Amino acid sequence: MFRSKASSLSTVIPLMFGQSNLACKFFHPVIASHGLCCHRSVIYKQRYRMHQLSAGRRTINTGTKVMAEGELPSVLILDIGGTHGVLEDLAALLKKHFHLITMKEFLGNKEEMRKKIQSIFVFECRPTIDRELLESLPNLKVIANSGVGVDHLDLKMISSFGVKVTNTPHAVADPTADIGMALMLASARRLVEGCLIALSPDTKYFAVDWLGVEVTRATLGIIGMGSIGYKVAQRARAFNMRILYHNRNQRRKEDEEAVGAHYCAKMEDLLQQSDFVMLVVNLTPETHKLIGKKELGLMKPTATLINISRGAVIDQDALVEALQNKVIRAAALDVTYPEPLPRDHPLLNLSNVIITPHIGTATVQAIRMMAEEAIANMLAALNDQPIPSEVFPK
Numbered sequence: 084m085f086r087s088k089a090s091s092l093s094t095v096i097p098l099m100f101g102q103s104n105l106a107c108k109f110f111h112p113v114i115a116s117h118g119l120c121c122h123r124s125v126i127y128k129q130r131y132r133m134h135q136l137s138a139g140r141r142t143i144n145t146g147t148k149v150m151a152e153g154e155l156p157s158v159l160i161l162d163i164g165g166t167h168g169v170l171e172d173l174a175a176l177l178k179k180h181f182h183l184i185t186m187k188e189f190l191g192n193k194e195e196m197r198k199k200i201q202s203i204f205v206f207e208c209r210p211t212i213d214r215e216l217l218e219s220l221p222n223l224k225v226i227a228n229s230g231v232g233v234d235h236l237d238l239k240m241i242s243s244f245g246v247k248v249t250n251t252p253h254a255v256a257d258p259t260a261d262i263g264m265a266l267m268l269a270s271a272r273r274l275v276e277g278c279l280i281a282l283s284p285d286t287k288y289f290a291v292d293w294l295g296v297e298v299t300r301a302t303l304g305i306i307g308m309g310s311i312g313y314k315v316a317q318r319a320r321a322f323n324m325r326i327l328y329h330n331r332n333q334r335r336k337e338d339e340e341a342v343g344a345h346y347c348a349k350m351e352d353l354l355q356q357s358d359f360v361m362l363v364v365n366l367t368p369e370t371h372k373l374i375g376k377k378e379l380g381l382m383k384p385t386a387t388l389i390n391i392s393r394g395a396v397i398d399q400d401a402l403v404e405a406l407q408n409k410v411i412r413a414a415a416l417d418v419t420y421p422e423p424l425p426r427d428h429p430l431l432n433l434s435n436v437i438i439t440p441h442i443g444t445a446t447v448q449a450i451r452m453m454a455e456e457a458i459a460n461m462l463a464a465l466n467d468q469p470i471p472s473e474v475f476p477k
């Protein structure tokens with residue numbers, strides 16, 4: 084019915100998406116220490132004034148004094164090798180504002196460096212900040228997360244040290260919405276299976292014994308209409324999709340009208356009506372295993388579940404069961420738990436599943452924009468200015 088071996092998938096998905104498991108290699112926290120002087124962020128001013136205006140915020144003055152080369156505050160990068168030059172670009176960007184140091188250098192010279200460090204730049208969502216690290220940095224002011232999801236950071240613990248946390252909601256919205264659409268289309272049209280057939284040396288002529296389904300005019304249910312969900316809705320509109328959405332806390336009437344989306348006060352209604360259900364929520368205690376056996380049971384047997392948020396939003400065991408028993412048609416996941424899944428995980432052997440290696444923001448443009456947004460956040464925090472994107476513990 085769907086396609087065959089997971090091992091072949093790992094070859095095809097990188098080919099389809101034009102990159103290797105780039106996101107999995109982004110374990111590169113950057114630690115920045117800050118000198119006494121301020122540095123005006125030109126990039127910030129150019130790119131984020133727009134965001135601020137649209138968010139109705141006032142422009143942030145990140146300081147007026149331009150630093151001389153030697154005065155730049157220090158930044159630590161863990162590993163910039165092996166990622167097709169992307170991180171070298173990122174390092175070049177950071178170097179305009181900070182002096183870069185590797186984590187190895189920091190660990191090798193902790194006593195000298197620990198007092199200088201006033202900010203930590205967390206690249207992608209994997210590295211965690213533990214109590215021991217925070218205790219070793221008495222002057223730390225801000226942890227700038229590159230990415231929107233901060234579920235890997237213990238916000239309450241960090242805040243107890245008087246340290247602020249920031250994220251990059253603007254940079255991630257378009258590329259993550261694109262991955263949502265890519266997964267929806269790939270699953271609907273069984274692109275991976277088709278690709279395997281086209282690539283197989285055994286293929287003598289093109290003939291498939293299966294059919295896909297169409298996205299055009301189908302019903303899309305978006306769970307979590309934040310900035311990424313909204314971008315998904317904008318794209319879905321171009322496919323003439325009927326768009327439903329559910330938010331637990333906030334109905335977004337203006338956005339609804341702009342994209343022609345219908346609000347479902349009850350998530351159950353959305354699940355029952357949708358051909359494609361896309362998960363775009365943050366991972367919080369409230370959304371942990373939001374989609375379990377009961378919710379999957381409410382979906383149509385012809386429906387597809389797409390997850391671009393965090394793996395733990397789905398009860399994975401329940402999903403395996405639902406896919407094995409054809410309770411739903413298929414799943415397309417950019418996120419799982421853990422990442423990557425162990426090689427013997429049943430999800431990797433199901434023919435109606437597509438999995439990509441958390442590549443929602445793995446684009447040259449997104450990495451750059453996230454760095455710019457994080458730099459603006461760090462500079463604002465270090466200069467005691469209002470921070471463009473601060474995340475508060477709940």
Ligand SMILES: O=C(O)[C@H](O)CO
Nearest residue numbers: 208230231232255444
């Ligand atoms: O949280 C995010 O922005 C993405 O998942 C990148 O990690």
